[in-house]
Amino acid sequence: MINTVDTLPAFPWLSLMVFLPLSGALLCLLHTRSERDCRWLGLTVAVATFGIAIWLFLSQQPNASGWFCVEDIEWIGRFSIRYNLAMDGIALVMVLLTTFLQIVSMLLAWPVRRHVGLFFALLLILESGLLGIFLAQDLILFYLFWEVALIPMFFLIGIWGHNRRHEAALKFFLYTLAGSLFMLLAIIGLYVIHGDQTGHYSFLISDLARTELTLRQEYLLFGGFLAAFAIKSPLVPFHTWLPDALSEAPAVGSLDLTGLLIKTGVYGLIRIAFPLFPNATSECLPIFGTFALVALFHAGWCAYHQDDIKRLLAYSSISHLGLVVLGLAAWTFTAWQGSLLLMVSHGITTGALLAMVAMIRQRIATRNLQKLSGLWAQAPCLSALFLLFALASLGLPGLANFSGEILVLIGTFQTRPIWAIMGIAGVVFAAAYMLRLIQRVLWGEPTQAEVADLSPREWLILIPLAILTVWLGIYPATFLKPLETPVLLALGGLP
Amino acid sequence: MNWLDLLALGPHVFLVFGATSLLLLGAWCSKTRVILLSGIFVSLLSALLSGIAPPVDGDIAGLFSAGGYARFFTIFWFLTAAITLMISVRFSIELNLNAGEYVALVLFAALGMALLSSAIHLLGLFLGLEALTLAFYVLIASNRRSELSAEAGLKYLLLGAVATGFLAFGIGLVYTASGSLHLPEAFQGLQAEDGHLRAWGLLGWGLLLTAVGFKISLVPFHLWTADVYQGTPSPVAAFLSTGAKGAVVAGFIGLVISSGSAWKDLSDLLWVVAALTMIFGALGGLPQNNLKRLLAYSSIAHMGTVLVGILCQTPTGFSATIFYIVVYVIANLGTFGVIASFSRAGEEPEDLDQWRGLGYRNPLRCTVLTLLLLSLAGLPATAGFIGKFAIFHAAIQSGLVSLAIIGIISSLIAFAYYLKVVIVMFSPESQADRPSPGEPLEFGVLAACTTAVILLGLFPGPLFDLISKILP
Numbered sequence: 001m002i003n004t005v006d007t008l009p010a011f012p013w014l015s016l017m018v019f020l021p022l023s024g025a026l027l028c029l030l031h032t033r034s035e036r037d038c039r040w041l042g043l044t045v046a047v048a049t050f051g052i053a054i055w056l057f058l059s060q061q062p063n064a065s066g067w068f069c070v071e072d073i074e075w076i077g078r079f080s081i082r083y084n085l086a087m088d089g090i091a092l093v094m095v096l097l098t099t100f101l102q103i104v105s106m107l108l109a110w111p112v113r114r115h116v117g118l119f120f121a122l123l124l125i126l127e128s129g130l131l132g133i134f135l136a137q138d139l140i141l142f143y144l145f146w147e148v149a150l151i152p153m154f155f156l157i158g159i160w161g162h163n164r165r166h167e168a169a170l171k172f173f174l175y176t177l178a179g180s181l182f183m184l185l186a187i188i189g190l191y192v193i194h195g196d197q198t199g200h201y202s203f204l205i206s207d208l209a210r211t212e213l214t215l216r217q218e219y220l221l222f223g224g225f226l227a228a229f230a231i232k233s234p235l236v237p238f239h240t241w242l243p244d245a246l247s248e249a250p251a252v253g254s255l256d257l258t259g260l261l262i263k264t265g266v267y268g269l270i271r272i273a274f275p276l277f278p279n280a281t282s283e284c285l286p287i288f289g290t291f292a293l294v295a296l297f298h299a300g301w302c303a304y305h306q307d308d309i310k311r312l313l314a315y316s317s318i319s320h321l322g323l324v325v326l327g328l329a330a331w332t333f334t335a336w337q338g339s340l341l342l343m344v345s346h347g348i349t350t351g352a353l354l355a356m357v358a359m360i361r362q363r364i365a366t367r368n369l370q371k372l373s374g375l376w377a378q379a380p381c382l383s384a385l386f387l388l389f390a391l392a393s394l395g396l397p398g399l400a401n402f403s404g405e406i407l408v409l410i411g412t413f414q415t416r417p418i419w420a421i422m423g424i425a426g427v428v429f430a431a432a433y434m435l436r437l438i439q440r441v442l443w444g445e446p447t448q449a450e451v452a453d454l455s456p457r458e459w460l461i462l463i464p465l466a467i468l469t470v471w472l473g474i475y476p477a478t479f480l481k482p483l484e485t486p487v488l489l490a491l492g493g494l495p
Numbered sequence: 496m497n498w499l500d501l502l503a504l505g506p507h508v509f510l511v512f513g514a515t516s517l518l519l520l521g522a523w524c525s526k527t528r529v530i531l532l533s534g535i536f537v538s539l540l541s542a543l544l545s546g547i548a549p550p551v552d553g554d555i556a557g558l559f560s561a562g563g564y565a566r567f568f569t570i571f572w573f574l575t576a577a578i579t580l581m582i583s584v585r586f587s588i589e590l591n592l593n594a595g596e597y598v599a600l601v602l603f604a605a606l607g608m609a610l611l612s613s614a615i616h617l618l619g620l621f622l623g624l625e626a627l628t629l630a631f632y633v634l635i636a637s638n639r640r641s642e643l644s645a646e647a648g649l650k651y652l653l654l655g656a657v658a659t660g661f662l663a664f665g666i667g668l669v670y671t672a673s674g675s676l677h678l679p680e681a682f683q684g685l686q687a688e689d690g691h692l693r694a695w696g697l698l699g700w701g702l703l704l705t706a707v708g709f710k711i712s713l714v715p716f717h718l719w720t721a722d723v724y725q726g727t728p729s730p731v732a733a734f735l736s737t738g739a740k741g742a743v744v745a746g747f748i749g750l751v752i753s754s755g756s757a758w759k760d761l762s763d764l765l766w767v768v769a770a771l772t773m774i775f776g777a778l779g780g781l782p783q784n785n786l787k788r789l790l791a792y793s794s795i796a797h798m799g800t801v802l803v804g805i806l807c808q809t810p811t812g813f814s815a816t817i818f819y820i821v822v823y824v825i826a827n828l829g830t831f832g833v834i835a836s837f838s839r840a841g842e843e844p845e846d847l848d849q850w851r852g853l854g855y856r857n858p859l860r861c862t863v864l865t866l867l868l869l870s871l872a873g874l875p876a877t878a879g880f881i882g883k884f885a886i887f888h889a890a891i892q893s894g895l896v897s898l899a900i901i902g903i904i905s906s907l908i909a910f911a912y913y914l915k916v917v918i919v920m921f922s923p924e925s926q927a928d929r930p931s932p933g934e935p936l937e938f939g940v941l942a943a944c945t946t947a948v949i950l951l952g953l954f955p956g957p958l959f960d961l962i963s964k965i966l967p
Contacts, residue, residue, distance in 0.1 A: 032858075076881075078959045079888070114923075115855070140884075144875040151874070158918050166918050170911065177910055181903045188888050189896070 012071050014085040017052045017095070018131045021045055021102075025124035032117030042120035043106040049127065050099035057092060057482075066485035068092060075141070080201045085135040089482030090340060090490075094134040094267060097347050100464075101259045102127045107461045108355050109252045111362070112160065119160065119252075122152035126256055133264045139187045139203040142272070146180055146228070146264070153261060156253035157245060168248035175241040179231035186224025190276065193217065209275050215283075222280040225273040232265030233321055236295035243314040251358030254310060258317045259351035263343050266324055270340075270490060274328075282331075289329035293422050295322030300429030304436065309357050309367045312437060313350055316393065319430065320346045320401070326423055327408035335411025336487045337480055342404030344479060345392070345472050349400050352389040352465040356382070359458055360441070363451050369437070374446035379453040383442045385462050392469045394434035395427055400472035499551055503561040506545035506569065507606055513537030514602035521595015527588045534598035535580045538605060542573035557677060558619035560749075563965030565613025568745045571821065572612065575738045576605035578828050578943075581936045582835040583730040589840045590638060597637060601734065604630035608742035612749075617666045617676040620746055624662065624710070627739060628655045634731045635723060638841050647726025654719045658709035665702030672696040679753030692760045700761055703750070710743040711798045712791075714771040721779070724791035729843055732787060733831030736794045737824040744801055744820055748813055751805055752967060758808060765806055770901045772799030777905035780912040784847045789912055790830060793871055796909050797823050803902055804886040807893040814962040815885035821958065822878040822951060826870045829944030833864040836933035836941065844930055847919050853930070854920035860933065861920045863941045870948045872913040873906050878951035885959075 024045030028038045060068040066088045075083040087095065105123055112119050125148065132145030150173060158169030187203070194211040195201035202208065213221070231238040242262065246254045274281045296319050303315035320342065327339030359382065360375070361367055376383040392399035397406075405427060413420035454462070472479065501508070517534055524530060551561040559565065579601055587597055607627030614620035632655065636648025670676055672695035673684025685696030692700065708716040724732050751758060776796025783789040801823075804816030837844050837853075837860070844850055854861035870879035883906060890899040951958060 076954070077956050079884075144880075147875040147880075151869075154914070155921065159921050159923075166922070169918065170914060173914060174907065174911055178907050181907050184884070185887065185891075185899060185903055188884070188891050188899075192888070192892050 013052060013056055014069055014071050014087060014135055017049055017056075017099075018085065018128055018135060020049050020052070021124040021127040021131070025121040025128070028117045028121035028124065032115070035116040038117040038120045039106075039110060042109070042124060043103070045124060046099070046102045046106045046127065049131075050096075050103055053092075053095050053099040056087065057096060062089065062482070062485060066489055070137075072137075075138075079140070079203075081140045081203055082138045083141060084137040084204060085132075085141075086137045087135055088486040089484065090267070090270065090486045091134045092482050093340065093344060093479055094263065095131060097263075097344050098127065098130045098134065098260050100468075101255065101347060101351055104351065104355065104461055104465065105252045105255055107457060108255060108358060110457055112250070112252075114160065119156070122155050123252065123256070126152040126156075126261075130260050130264065134267060137205050139191075139205065139208070139272070141203075143180070143184055143187060146183075146268075147177075149261065149264070150176055150180075153249075153253065153257060156256075157249045160250040160253065161248040162250075163248075164244075165248045168244045171241050172245040175238075176228075176231055179228035179238075182224045183228035186221045189224070190221050205272060205276065211276075213277070213279075215279055218277045218280040222273060222277040222284070225268070225276070229265045229268040229273055232268070233262055233325070234265065234318060235291055235325060236298055236318065236322070237291075239295070239299070239318045242318060243311045246314040246317075247308055247310040251354065251361075254313075255351045255354045258313065258354060259347040262317065262321065263347060266321065266328070266339075266343060269325075269328065275490065285329045285331060288325055289416065289419050292322045292324075292326035292329055293419065293426065295319060296326065296423065296426035297429065300426060300433065303433040304429065306433075307369045309360075309369060309372075309437065309441075310354070312369070312433060313353055313357070316430065316433060317346065317350055319426070320350070323405060323408055323423060323426070326419060327411060330408075330412035330415050330419065331491065332411040332414050333487060333491060334414065335408050336491060337483055338404050338407025338409075338411055340404075340483050340487070341472070341476055341479060342401060342408060345400035345404045345469075348465060348468050348472065349389050349393040352462065352469070353386070353393060355461055355465070356386050356389065359454075360386075364448055369440040371447065372441045373444035374442075375451065376442045377446050378448065378451040381453050382458075385454075385466060387438060387442060388466055389469065390434050390438050392473065394431045398470070398473045400469040402473055403476040404472075500555045500561075503548070503551040503555050504559075505548055506541045506573070507609060509544055510537060510541040510573065510602055510606055513541070514599040514606075517602075518595045518599035521593055521598075524595075527592070527594040528584060530594040530598055531580055531584045531587060534602060535577050538573045538577040538580065538602060542570045542577070545569045545573070554615055558616040558622070559610055559613045560615045560967070561613070562967060564745075564749075564967045565609075567961070567965045568612035568742070569609040571824070572605050572608035572738050572742060575608075575734065575741075575824060575828065576601050578832070578940050579730055579734040579738075581940050582733065582828075582832045584936055585931070585934055586728055586730050586835060586838065586841065590640070592637060597634070600630045600634050604634065604734065605738065608738045611742045612745035614746055614749060615678045617669065617678070617681055620750075621662060621666060623746065624743065625659065627742060628659065628710075631655075631731075631735060631739060635727045635735065637731060638728045640841060641726065643726035644728065645726075647723040650719050650726075651723050654709055658706045661702045661709070662706035665699045665704075665706060668695050668699030668702060672699060678749065679755065682750070682754040682757065686755070686757045690756060692757045696757070697760060700754075704761070704765075707743060707747050708768070711740045711747075711801075712795050713768050713798060713802065714775045714795070717772065717775065717795050720795055721783075721788040721791040724787045724794075725785055725845070727787075728841065729787065729831045729834040729838060732790075733828050733835070736790065736831070737827045740794065740798060741820045741824050744798075744805075744816070748805060748816065749967065751808070752813070762806060762808070765802060766895075766898060769799050769802035769806060770898060772796070772802060773902055773905040774799075777908035780909060783912065785845050786834065786847060786850065786916060787843075787845050789916065790827070793909065793913070794823075794827065796905060797871070799905070800883065800886055800902055803890050803895065803898050806895060806898070807889045809889060809893055810963070810966060811892060812886075812889040813966055814959060815882070815889045817962045817966070818885055818955065818958060819882035822870070822882040822948070825944050825947045825951075826867045826879060829867040829941055829948070830864060830871065832937060832940045832944065833860050833867070836860060836937040837930040839931040847916065849930075850916065850919050851922055851924050852920075855923075857930070860941065863945050865917050865920065866945055867948060868913045868916055870952070872910045876949075876952050878948045878955065881952055881955045885955075 129149030136142040299318035327335040611623030780792030870877035
């Protein structure tokens with residue numbers, strides 16, 4: 001499938017995009033003396049990477065099988081591991097989200113005072129890892145990036161986190177590592193089976209998808225991949241690491257964690273687990289749907305009872321991810337488009353909310369809902385934007401999450417009406433906890449004497465996020481269009 | 496033995512001459528640094544000599560092979576000895592050791608490793624192992640001011656003597672059963688007509704395995720490891736955990752390859768040993784707060800993984816094992832090198848509390864340590880990952896799926912203790928006492944190890960090609 005591309009760009013743009021942040025990180029590490037330089041370097045690199053992503057979006061036309069660009073060379077010949085990066089519409093959208101949110105992260109990381117060089121270097125390494133995850137078509141390369149993205153997050157939580165950072169960092173790392181090691185076993189297992197069958201050893205997803213597997217083998221291997229992706233996503237019941245990690249992580253860390261890192265789990269399902277094991281997938285879809293609904297309700301319920309805003313947002317993310325997985329489990333074109341769109345919108349809105357939590361915390365030094373009150377009276381601009389993002393997050397029509405949610409629900413209704421009806425009930429939960437959040441934070445008597453409104457840097461962070469929130473709500477077609485072909489192809493082989 | 500044999504042994508002979516003259520030189524010259532530097536020079540030159548010596552057909556006096564496998568390990572152990580001496584310079588100056596003695600012992604141990612790895616005769620194996628062990632009896636106790644060091648030396652001596660006894664008795668039984676000490680005849684003669692091992696052969700193998708188990712600390716013969724590592728000065732511990740274990744594994748691979756199908760009778764037993772070793776190595780490291788004890792458990796876990804590779808009984812498995820050993824040796828040398836570079840007058844920062852916040856005051860060395868620990872843990876993009884990948888790949892290919900799963904789970908557990916060290920290094924609380932700033936030779940070693948770990952992690956192809964060429 002990949003090898004038939006005829007519109008190869010001569011210049012390795014994808015590699016440039018993946019490795020530009022990494023080289024920026026090395027520069028940051030070598031140049032830790034000047035904090036100012038590190039900040040600007042980080043920002044410049046992030047903007048340049050975003051520029052490349054935008055350029056690829058505008059200039060490249062997908063070929064018949066939906067690939068924008070492909071790079072493929074042999075890497076480790078002995079195990080026939082290839083260095084294969086490729087970008088289709090789904091990857092493109094994720095890449096755009098990643099590179100965009102990384103700019104936001106850089107700006108949000110501006111006030112960090114301790115070990116600035118290291119901090120920005122880690123953010124850039126994280127970006128490289130994430131981009132690699134979204135682009136790699138060779139499973140070992142994918143696994144490499146998958147783990148590489150883990151390390152910076154471990155340090156971000158472990159060094160700059162809050163009081164219980166060490167436990168949270170270790171829990172995060174070991175939890176996700178447990179999943180990914182089982183994925184590694186499954187990768188090797190699939191590789192050996194494929195090689196024994198065809199005599200041609202390969203780790204390319206497109207090659208491995210042609211392996212003939214018994215149903216039992218499919219289940220076992222699917223389970224291995226699922227362990228990694230379900231923990232990362234995080235699907236209920238593997239979600240307990242996220243609230244801890246999120247609440248202990250520094251502001252930027254939590255933004256990257258919810259905005260991007262947990263998306264890799266769902267992306268892995270779409271890109272790897274589903275196409276490689278179609279039979280096991282179609283058997284498991286009802287289970288996925290059930291767990292997604294459980295997540296939707298359970299996490300929504302938990303979110304309603306949190307006092308820490310970050311924990312609330314963590315549960316809200318789990319709940320939203322439940323809706324995403326519900327859409328995937330419905331297995332219709334509309335639902336899939338909705339799921340992917342919802343992933344992007346969730347990244348934007350929850351990312352924005354987390355950024356705002358950090359801003360509020362800088363002013364009032366608390367994230368506790370019981371202690372916050374009456375922000376509107378003192379900081380109207382900040383509060384207005386907070387309201388916007390919170391309303392977008394609860395799914396107000398015309399704002400980001402709505403378009404994704406409605407597509408998921410419509411698409412789900414086509415095949416599984418019961419799920420869709422329960423899904424709608426679950427969305428009501430989102431309204432409940434979000435309204436509680438808004439009410440506690442914005443309305444009521446002010447607790448603080450004086451709270452500064454937004455600074456220019458904060459405006460700079462929030463304005464693009466606000467624009468995107470409205471854009472995604474009003475005209476999602478910009479992002480839906482590149483998704484069409486790959487989604488159709490992904491659904492092709494199944495009911 | 497003829498002239499050709501002697502030519503093939505040339506590098507070894509050169510090493511022995513060098514070691515002996517340095518031992519004598521030590522009696523006149525009190526300049527420790529000069530003697531150590533000449534020791535490094537001698538071992539590097541011997542490595543170079545065995546690299547450029549013309550290939551010899553056949554074997555050396557029927558005891559040792561002169562093939563590619565033997566030569567590869569000879570070079571490798573000589574280089575390991577050179578690196579050990581490089582990180583020993585400051586240690587031996589500060590403790591005012593008798594440098595000639597120290598250098599000579601390290602070089603003799605390297606010679607023992609080289610001979611052990613190239614043994615094709617059970618007596619050659621015994622000679623190599625004893626040469627290496629005898630040198631280590633003294634080396635481990637070389638820090639005479641430390642009680643722990645003396646304790647470690649005694650422990651290693653007693654258990655080493657027991658292991659020697661097992662080995663000698665095992666060899667005797669194998670000889671009784673098969674009438675030969677030469678490989679592979681010695682082991683092929685152990686088979687009865689039905690393809691199974693004769694009773695004497697089984698007993699002999701059992702005793703041999705016990706000896707090997709002691710040497711590379713397989714469970715249940717692993718209990719000495721943590722105590723000995725803790726008491727041993729870190730340059731010697733570096734050598735002990737890498738060369739002494741790696742050479743035994745290299746020799747053991749030779750035994751396994753020559754044993755043929757009789758191996759099947761042992762594989763169930765070794766399966767259990769491998770699983771237990773991996774699990775104990777991983778679990779035992781968790782509660783440790785002493786870095787050297789922690790590394791001891793790490794080395795136990797690694798030897799369990801190595802055993803998985805050997806158990807595969809396929810060329811893929813053996814080459815994965817050799818790759819794994821090479822990578823393990825490099826990472827471990829570097830890790831102990833970092834500890835040695837922080838040590839001052841024999842006092843090493845062993846307790847994890849002493850590492851608190853060190854990452855900010857000595858970012859370079861702590862980053863190196865982080866990288867090497869992550870390689871030992873098996874994180875992708877480091878050589879350790881490729882090693883683990885190759886072994887588990889071979890294991891799954893040979894149908895040892897459940898062993899691979901146990902290996903994966905135990906490497907997950909082991910990750911927890913490697914990360915514990917990393918977290919401590921980069922936690923903000925700062926300690927008052929300043930560790931040593933290190934010296935150029937040590938930094939050179941660290942740079943070499945780091946480069947090797949990254950390069951082998953990203954481009955393991957050439958080493959694998961080399962290994963599959965030399966595999967007997």
